[in-house]
Amino acid sequence: MSLLTLSYRNNRRYDHWFAVAYLFLLLVPQYVRAAPGDTLSATIGTTVMYDTNVFRLSPLINPALVVGVPTRADQIITSTFALNLNKVYLMQRFEANGSLVDNRYNNFDFLNFLGKNYTATWHWYATPYLHGRLSGFHTEALNNFASMTGFANSTTQNLRTADNYHFEGIFEIDRAWHLVGGIDHTISKNSRITVQDFNSQVSSVEGGIRYTRPSGASLTYKVRSGRGEFINRPQPIVASLFDTRFDEMEHELRLLWPVTGKASIDARAGYLSREHKHFSQRDFAGFVGNFNLNWAVTSKVHVTASWARQLSNFQTVGSAFLNPNFQRFSSSFVSNNRFSIAPIWQITEKIALRMRYDYVLSDWHGAIIQLPTSRSDSIHSGLVALDWQPYKILFLSAAFHRDRRASNLRGFDFDSTAGSFSVKLNF
Template sequence: MQKKLNRWALVPAACLCIAWPLAQAQSVAEPRPVDLDPGDSLQFRVGAGIEHDSNVLRAPNASSDNIGVLRAGARYDKRLSLQRIVLDAEVSAYRHRNFDSLDYETLNYTAAWNYAFTPRFRGVISANQREFRDLSVATTGVTSANVRTQRTQLIEGTYAPGGGLLARAGLSNSTSQADNARSLESSPSVRSLRLGAGYETARGSQAILQYRRGDGEYDNLASDFTENEWSVIARWPVTGRTTIDGRLGWLERTHDNAPAFDFDGVIGNINANWEITGKTALAAGIERDLGSYEAAGGGYVRAWTFYVEPVWNATAKTAVRLRYQHEDREWVTRSLAAPDAGRDDAINSFGINVDWEPVRNVIVTGGVRHERRNSTLNAFDFKSNRVGVAARYVF
């Protein structure tokens, strides 16, 4: 049986304690994954691409460059009775023709055991790592790749005693490391305990009240901190083709000996997925988040992010994907001498990708993307246009 382009499926991932909507330099032409053939459990993939970036330094005065990308990865996905084991890893290398100081490599992986000891007791044990070029740096222009590494380990279990009731508990450890200390949430590590209770209907609608207690520290600051978060997590399968899920909470982070870095406020997100027809789908969402600002007198950053992403399966071998994203960021600084005092950014991006499967197991993707940042501090404004093409072979 021929593999099909996977349009809607998302790999399950553990929730992060550090959940900032970071801007990242993902390739403009990123091939979509393909499904494993029935009966297969192991898949390998290799890929290559090239793209042109009109403003590779993200500065008011643009400098262009060409970037080559090489990738190799593997995926193991196996169901054993009530258990499912997923292992996925990929290494990538990015090479710039002119600005070789921006060259970098990444290793991204996910390892998850979705377990179920009985139909009433299920959960997940997982570990994942994401590495990417972080474009949330507060300084003007970029002279190094500024690679960010995010890691999360999670143990979580849910018990359904009957009557739709749910009880949930979990432990997690999350770390975030960025090369530039002025990046948002550049160096926190958080160990968390989660406890929750809720209700699930026979149709799959779900609502859970959850409390999270986190203890953490920074590499860049000599201060430990404590997090307390209350949230309501909900999922609503409106129809067989439409699902809405979301989270609304209150986060408070307090520091032992650096109150200037304390912050609290509303956080949350809501996402909708609508499979309009057999060939068209639409995803959209909005997110509110808070993050630390580990520089110059303390403070924090708050952000609103909105996105919409329609997909059209033109043929069995061709898909068109569009994505628009808007983000507003506000720097709340404690000192008038802080370099980002009074700073508000509006970041817009719009991209189009076309996936084509010319022969079995080969996917070719072309893409264009426009990005723009308007800031109250003019030195942070930039515009960038990117165009690229990539291919992936799966075997």
């Protein structure tokens, strides 16, 4: 019980979690405890983490000047309560998940927040040949401090909320050929103004054709057309070339291939283009995609190796930087190439060792002001975790994280190390 309600300095801000956890543990065994196949299940858990560089600050930056205290490190408690629903009714299947995620910081307590998240999905069937999925989700989390390094809003509590509503349908012409289509609406907002990625919403329609094989292999071609707008910006800001809306077009070819009984491939190749209504200087286009190889080396060792390329909006102006220690750059978008490998060793039925290594190359493009050089970063990230599930109801995990970024511009490099311990109860 003490692991679930651990607090620092006897701080009373954790008292509500003592009450919630105690009441939950009293009620759950009687009303919620789930057996295999049950419709309703619940999870309660806590992660205690020590992070040496919360805001991903460069060694060049004196933390006292930007966060008010002479430290980069913090102890963080993240407590989660989640309910899960999985119900099959006739040909329909319903899934829902709702969670409260309480984040508490010891040194930087202005970052404290309670995140409310949910996902819901209806796997609908009109006939065996016409079916699809209707889904939605809502997430709340702090913006990634590594992405905000150097900007005036980089050391504040800036919550990013995302809402998505998606409908897709599949019509099976025959066993091999299927028509696919859908509509999508996404809304992204920040609690504080950000320059890099504004409040926006995008509505899209998509359609295509899929070829499937009895083995589970499939090849899908889809085209997506989207109309986006920057929320609460009725007029373009000419001085900064900040637009009011944009159009997106994406062509995608996706392959799912179970190569053998032990290996499978999930690959995607696409071309994404975004055009802004008033300022073509902000437009971008290029190749996007990913390649994932899942391989069961033995019955106890599994490896996932992957590569992904992504293009994302990242609009800047020269006046957005925090202080002169950061070398200025200008951009309209960023391209990220990520290479990763993630092996898992199931040592025993109850103990597993997880590892992951990521290498990310990021390049900023679309400068709107003349500067000597553009920005280019490389990030090395590593994770080692040991998981232990002594009972079906109890899950324990200890993890070590390491991140290091190098940049060709002054002020954007950082090192961070974190250790964490997690406890989770499943009912």
